[in-house]
Amino acid sequence: MTADQWVSFSRRGTAELVHLKGEIDLANANDIGRAIVARTTAAEAVLIDLTAVSFLDSAGVRLLDFIVGDLDDRGKPIRLVVGERGAARMTLQLCAFRADLLATDLDRAATELGG
Template identity: 70%
Template sequence: MTDQWITFSKFGDAELVRLSGEIDMANSGEIGRAIVNRIRESGKVLIDLTTVSFLDSAGVRLLDALIGDLAAQGKRARLVVGERGPARMTLQLCAFREDVLETDLDRAAAELGR
């Protein structure tokens, strides 16, 4: 049951995926499956990580795979990481793609609209 880590809604014309809590080896597979099942038909995806309290390497791999798969399908995506916090710090330490990271939802949505 992924309700404790993930919620789905719309933000403009994009699918909004909000992750929260700890994203790690114990739950990243389940979270990934839930996201893939939900965003199949979406052309634009925003993944909000601002309330993630912990992100390990399994979570980073999940995000990398999601971003890569969406790009391969011609879909646009952005990760909302805030200006600071655990998710932003972990992704920066892992040298994650800066071109998909945004500080807030409005900026992320604007980038997807371009």
């Protein structure tokens, strides 16, 4: 299965920008994770845009947790952009993701990473 329908990539300055959309759950999290890791293992900074995600379950959380851990280990910054409300924000908050990882505004997060 290809993850293309849920994930796409672009660059924002030095940061690798990952766009996620749709429902991320047990059925597709692994494929999405592989696609993201392939693009981010060597990235200087990573922005993951979750604003278009309509559902995020624990499998999705596990995937994000892994990527954050990987970036942290390498000393590279990462931000997860979520909306003010929405399914992704809810799930991440329920899982008590660190507040410094979450951002609500893509541009601001990009600037933070760039600076």
